[in-house]
Amino acid sequence: MNEIWEITNSLASRLDSHFDRADEQRWTVQALKLQEEAGEVAEAVIGALGANPHKGFSHDWDDVRKEVCDVALTALVMLARMGGDPRRFFEEHARGVAARSDAGV
Known part of the structure; x- marks a missing residue:
């Protein structure tokens, strides 16, 4: 998991x-x-x-996985x-989602 965060932080x-823009502008562009x-x-x-009649079967499920x-x-x-400690924030959020799921929420 460390490698993923190293790649993420590097990107x-x-x-x-x-x-070189204000934080909110960088975040907005990233959201887009x-x-x-x-x-x-x-x-x-x-x-x-194959749901597009003009393109037919243009992708496979591995293409979907990559996307x-x-x-x-x-x-x-x-x-x-967005700054702070993204790994800690993400892991805490994931634990909260898991806890709600375990509670049947």
């Missing part, structure tokens, strides 16, 4: 070094990037199902770009 630092990546998941699912990974990584990069 976040690289992006921040190329986009996250939405773009989610759209690519939808496109891949449509392609895996989902892009969404996850983009979300973690956004969290890292």
Whole structure:
């Protein structure tokens, strides 16, 4: 898991070094990037199902998995770009979600 956070923090630092704007602007652009990546998941699912009559079966389920990974990584990069201790924040949040799930909420 450490390697994922090293990659995440490296990507976040690289992006921040190329986009010299206020925090809120950087976060907003990253949120838009996250939405773009989610759209690519939808496109891949449509392609895996062959649901677009113009494109047919343009993707497979491994393409969908790759796009989902892009969404996850983009979300973690956004969290890292927002500062603080992103790993601690994410892990605490995940434990809270798990606790609510265990409680039947």
